[in-house]
Amino acid sequence: MEGSTMAVNGRITMRRAIALASGTLAVLGASQLTAQSSADPDSTAQGDVSVTIYQNGQSLVQDIRQINIANGRSRIEFPDVSSQIRAETLSFAAADTAIIEQNFDFDLLTPGKLMEKAIGQTITLVRTNPATGAETRERAKILSTAGGVVVQIGNRIEVLRDDGLPVRAVFDRVPPNLRARPTLSVNVNSTRSGVRPASIRYLTPGLGWTADYVALYDEGSSAIDMQGWVTLTNTTGTTYHNASTLLVAGSPNGRGGRTNQRNMVRAGTESSGREQVGDFYLYPIDARTTIADKQTKQVSFLDVQGVRARKIYRRNVGWMRNERNPVNVSSELSFNTSSEGGLGDALPAGTVRFYQRDSQGTPQFIGENTIGHTPTGSELSLRTGDAFDIFVQSEVEKREEITSGEWEKTGRFTVYKDGTETARIEEERPKKFYQTTMRYTMTNAKDVPVEVDLVQSGLDRGWWSRDYRIISEDVPGAQINTDQRKWVVPIPANGKREFRVTFATRY
Numbered sequence: 001m002e003g004s005t006m007a008v009n010g011r012i013t014m015r016r017a018i019a020l021a022s023g024t025l026a027v028l029g030a031s032q033l034t035a036q037s038s039a040d041p042d043s044t045a046q047g048d049v050s051v052t053i054y055q056n057g058q059s060l061v062q063d064i065r066q067i068n069i070a071n072g073r074s075r076i077e078f079p080d081v082s083s084q085i086r087a088e089t090l091s092f093a094a095a096d097t098a099i100i101e102q103n104f105d106f107d108l109l110t111p112g113k114l115m116e117k118a119i120g121q122t123i124t125l126v127r128t129n130p131a132t133g134a135e136t137r138e139r140a141k142i143l144s145t146a147g148g149v150v151v152q153i154g155n156r157i158e159v160l161r162d163d164g165l166p167v168r169a170v171f172d173r174v175p176p177n178l179r180a181r182p183t184l185s186v187n188v189n190s191t192r193s194g195v196r197p198a199s200i201r202y203l204t205p206g207l208g209w210t211a212d213y214v215a216l217y218d219e220g221s222s223a224i225d226m227q228g229w230v231t232l233t234n235t236t237g238t239t240y241h242n243a244s245t246l247l248v249a250g251s252p253n254g255r256g257g258r259t260n261q262r263n264m265v266r267a268g269t270e271s272s273g274r275e276q277v278g279d280f281y282l283y284p285i286d287a288r289t290t291i292a293d294k295q296t297k298q299v300s301f302l303d304v305q306g307v308r309a310r311k312i313y314r315r316n317v318g319w320m321r322n323e324r325n326p327v328n329v330s331s332e333l334s335f336n337t338s339s340e341g342g343l344g345d346a347l348p349a350g351t352v353r354f355y356q357r358d359s360q361g362t363p364q365f366i367g368e369n370t371i372g373h374t375p376t377g378s379e380l381s382l383r384t385g386d387a388f389d390i391f392v393q394s395e396v397e398k399r400e401e402i403t404s405g406e407w408e409k410t411g412r413f414t415v416y417k418d419g420t421e422t423a424r425i426e427e428e429r430p431k432k433f434y435q436t437t438m439r440y441t442m443t444n445a446k447d448v449p450v451e452v453d454l455v456q457s458g459l460d461r462g463w464w465s466r467d468y469r470i471i472s473e474d475v476p477g478a479q480i481n482t483d484q485r486k487w488v489v490p491i492p493a494n495g496k497r498e499f500r501v502t503f504a505t506r507y
Contacts, residue, residue: 083237206236211350228302319458
């Protein structure tokens with residue numbers, strides 16, 4: 001800069017820039033910024049708010065406000081909307097009013113943004129002498145904030161340094177399009193003037209809910225008491241005041257995916273009586289509630305006692321698995337969501353946490369698992385952990401080939417030329433038979449007898465080996481499907497049992 005001097009006093013970091021801008025809030029007095037900053041944090045421009053929250057990361061917000069709309073063309077501002085609003089989903093409605101244009105100002109007022117947006121503006125720098133407390137004021141034009149704050153003070157260029165000396169930056173006004181709160185503005189054309197309801201409706205991410213269940217298991221009565229909690233989270237940048245809240249269990253197409261149903265043994269066929277929209281269940285929150293920004297809130301939606309339940313010890317073994325060491329069986333709790341079973345409701349996807357009372361009557365945590373969206377009447381079996389005292393070791397005790405003395409010739413390749421078969425290539429493929437005896441060694445260190453649900457998987461190896469037979473089994477089993485067979489095997493208290501099954505298979 002010709003004819004000027006440059007005083008380079010070091011550099012200022014973005015942290016320092018934010019600290020400088022933060023001082024603004026204390027010195028603006030009657031300016032617009034101070035008015036915004038001193039507002040009641042619980043105040044809101046929102047009207048009658050309804051929030052529908054889905055489990056797939058998006059929500060529907062509907063807000064009806066009483067607005068004084070001028071005749072002809074005018075601009076209406078809606079502060080306190082979601083900072084993550086999906087603008088393309090916005091719907092505006094007011095009587096005798098048509099929308100022309102909409103704008104969303106999402107650049108929110110922060111100290112760093114305030115300094116950045118003030119480039120080219122003149123501000124006041126207030127420096128305090130740490131020894132005397134005396135203040136000096138200088139007018140400074142902000143030239144750049146890239147890597148530091150560069151200002152012009154009179155005829156000199158100064159890079160403000162980050163030396164910890166008391167310094168404040170005072171701004172004369174809030175830069176355009178910089179808002180203290182997320183604000184939606186619409187340009188409208190009205191055929192009359194006056195106050196009337198004006199509604200906006202939009203989709204936004206940042207609002208979500210999950211279902212959490214607390215189940216107290218009583219082994220003596222084979223029952224659980226279950227409470228269901230809705231956990232609401234809000235990261236939209238906006239608080240929704242006194243909102244009517246509706247929760248939807250399900251994932252409408254477009255976002256999200258299917259829930260995991262690995263813990264569902266059988267799907268239910270019983271109607272729950274809950275209201276549905278399309279194929280999704282509705283869970284309304286009884287009373288209006290305020291969903292604060294950056295808040296997690298829990299609301300009860302289920303409270304039932306005496307749901308019939310039973311403990312299951314289960315072990316699933318792969319085909320011909322030779323295990324060097326015993327393996328813990330899994331401990332599971334099984335219950336039904338039917339009315340007859342004592343629950344009688346559809347359960348949204350979530351996490352079930354189980355507790356059981358100790359000898360002093362104090363509930364202790366014994367494990368947790370997840371469920372998918374579960375219709376009424378479904379049977380669930382939730383693994384809570386490994387049983388400490390019960391083990392199963394799987395071994396192939398014996399395997400031998402049984403020959404039938406027959407060979408098959410199978411047409412494998414046929415060659416055609418000009419529509420006429422010219423050659424056929426055949427190969428001999430032996431049909432082999434095997435007999436396999438599986439031994440399952442089970443131990444129980446408990447002082448009471450137990451039963452273990454033993455499942456043998458891997459019986460269906462594909463089209464070439466689906467022909468298998470059970471030659472013998474120590475306890476009659478039940479075929480679950482072509483791939484799995486289950487036995488309920490009793491084990492004595494403080495005892496051991498060897499359980500055998502012999503299979504015949506064809507390959």
